[in-house]
Amino acid sequence: MDRTLYTYWRSSASYRVRIALALKGLAYDSQPINLAQGAQTSIGFKLLNPQGFVPFLIDGAAGLNQSLAIIEYLDETHPEPPLLPADPLGRARVRAAALAIACDIHPLNNLRVLKYLKGDLQQPQEVVDTWYRHWVEEGFGPLEEIAEGATGAYLFGDTPTLADICLVPQMWNARRLQADIARFPKLVAIDARLNTLPAVRAAAPEAQPDAVR
Ligand SMILES: N[C@@H](CCC(=O)N[C@@H](CS)C(=O)NCC(=O)O)C(=O)O
Structure with missing residues (x-):
């Protein structure tokens, strides 16, 4: 699979991206980052996202952070169903x-x-x-x-x-x-x-x- 979401079950920003992916029917692998154990501060994760936040989406060769930017990217690359009005x-x-x-x-x-x-x-x-x-x-x-x-x-x-x-x-x-x-x-x-x-x-x-x- 060429799509991986770094996520945490109780992260509401990750939950937003999970909803958007599901509404669009886009499959992905989940890569849990345990915020309760501080995994977001690990060097490995910060190499991906220097902000140390989930969600972080790998889509093919691209890495994307910030949930609303990710969702708008998904909406633009997979327009159906649209998540924003036409006007x-x-x-x-x-x-x-x-x-x-x-x-x-x-x-x-x-x-x-x-x-x-x-x-x-x-x-x-x-x-x-x-x-x-x-x-x-x-x-x-x-x-x-x-x-x-x-x-x-x-x-x-x-x-x-x-x-x-x-x-x-x-x-x-x-x-x-x-x-x-x-x-x-x-x-x-x-x-x-x-x-x-x-x-x-x-x-x-x-x-x-x-x-x-
Ligand atoms: N503005 C960011 C916020 C991301 C964010 O705050 N993620 C939280 C989980 S909901 C996080 O990773 N927190 C880690 C921390 O506070 O150490 C977005 O929308 O993606």
């Missing part, structure tokens, strides 16, 4: 919602940030968890407004887009950290619909070969 305004709206998750919620709750809070800043686990929930709940507020205006099954219509691909992993994380997702009923409903799709279920953390049960 520029539609694309801008979808990208804005995706970025609201990927740039404004997720980085505040990344593993290295939580480790810094707990380790260097010596915050108790309870404070770290409160931090996590705070940024998820604050970030989900404006997205719930988008969901309230949605006219299709998903955030932007009746086919999953890049925005939905970002929503599902962030919602999975929100549940894991017991954020108050009841405040966001439209987002919860859209996430539930997305999770009925076989491609989305196949990409779920629990379905991954490195999942710890």
